[in-house]
Amino acid sequence: MADAFHAAHPDITIDIQLTPNADYWQYGMPKDFDTVGLWYNKKLFDAAGVKYPDATWTWQNVIDAVQKLTDPGKGVWGIASPDWTQENLFNTILQAGGSIIGADKKKSGFDDPKTLAGLQYALDFVTKYKVSPTAQQMTDTQPDQLFASGKAAMFADGDYDLPEYKAAGLDADVAPLPAGPDGKHATVINGLANVVYAKTKHPAAAWEWVEYLGSKEANEIQAKTGTVIPAYNGLSADWVASAPQYHLQTFIDQLDVAVPYPVSKNTAAWTKPMQDTLDQIWGGKLDVQTGAKQIADQMNAALAKE
């Protein structure tokens, strides 16, 4: 299967080696990729008389803006800062100069003080400045729903939620994520791939389908419907043009500062306890230092088993 894959598509095949010392390779037909941007509601910014976010913004600009944007009387929050990892925390951790997982995939980055700073920044919106809904509120009404219904002025979110905001007819736009305290820009990039089960009984049929999904035609469908940024080289312009009311090029431009989504051989074994602990921190039951230490310990234990 892998040989056929290589022979048919020498240019677009990605070899994914999950750990440096793994004794096997996995192959996938690239489907799409996504980055995260700072979505903002223009109407709420205009009403508060705050300048729109742009590429020059840092954390401090966001902190200043959200306090002006928050209007409890109208039920409007400056930002929605949930304990979501891909959209929020992984990015703030990287902007602070911290890391989620070591380059060798053997050690957690959660005991790094800079990682802690990234968590603290996102949490401060909820607990210190009180400009973000609480964890309870964002559980009952998801942050993307709050943003789509004009209850939150800003929300860091992936390009994949574009269809939701487009459908809501939101007068919004998207800016690059703000730079961290040392001027560091970062976003996680995540790509999906269509794969074939190694022990499938129908390799030929499965391959035909996956091959079609990797074709220009299939990628154009993803692009022109504005579903997601297609993996096929050269088609991202079609995706950007699918919703001219938003500066979608922002998501493509951020590729320069993009960091691969953190994974290891058995990612779910540590992301679940990590999310559980983050839920406790955001729920106010655990302080961020203790929580980060707990995540580091759980993660290191899980990684040691790989």
Place this chain on the structure above:
Amino acid sequence: MSAIESGPAAAATAAAATATAPATVPAATPATAGAAGPARTRTPARRPVSRRPRFSRAHWREWAWGYVMIAPLSVGLVLFYLWPIVQSAYFSFTEWGAFGGQEWVGFKNYSDFLSDPQLPRAAWNTIKYALIILVGIPVSIVFASLLNQVSGKYATLYRILYFLPVVSMPAAVAMVWRWLYNGDYGLINYLLSLVGIHGPHWVSDGRYTIWALGLVGIWGSLGYNMIIFAAGLKNIPRQYYEASALDGAGRVRQFFAITLPLLSPSIFFVSVLSVIGGLQMFDLVLMMLGKTNPALADSKTIAYLFYEDAFVTGNQGLAAAIAVVHTLVLLALTAVQFRLQKRWVHYG
């Protein structure tokens, strides 16, 4: 004969902790199922001996046909219930790799599960939820008694209304209740605000979640319980009420002296199913709480722990161990219920 035989079989299915048990028991004959079940457990060893003559060769053909007739049900039972139970028991002694492959680890999964710091909280949540569901039984009896007094086309209408939650899609039910419970924009908190009460975040605050889910559980099982109780009430002969009325018994006295004792087989049947259903609670936690909920740690049930290990972290061996322990506890609890029922269940 075969109808009576299916009674204990269905009861055994229920005892084996299968969610489909209610479907395999004909709803119209709950009393039969309830009555046949205990008879089997009372003399489990002696039964086959007393029946020995029936196994003679003269009847083999009849027996063969009997097995052919029950094949559609029993083959499915073996394939989809018994065999997976055997598999799960085996898996519970293995550890699974992230990309396949199993390794024999003995009792490690069991000791991991029993020493899991989440276990006490999850066990308590599960018990608490089952107890809340049991509160639904008296509520159902009251509603069934009231419904029993309504006649004509309205009786059907009410029956349909109360039964609707039972046939509604659990996911849809969970979605609607999630909206109702919403702390900021939910209907329940809006109504409370009209009388000056600031309602909490029902499904994202650990202090309220189990109660909120329990209410949905009661609401969801009310219709099914009522059908069983309505059938039980219809089986109580009118003469008893007439005779007691002549002796001067009032309605309350009649309820406690006639209705309740004669309804006890139905109550027993419903309470066995409620305990099993309550202790298996999982779907509401997953669908009404969601995955990044600060209250999740306070609201996990045993079945939810199983789900996390089986389908989130890919720890199938540990999940199988949880399933085995859970099933054994359910079996033991059901056995205790069958023992205790002799003291309070009256069979006509």
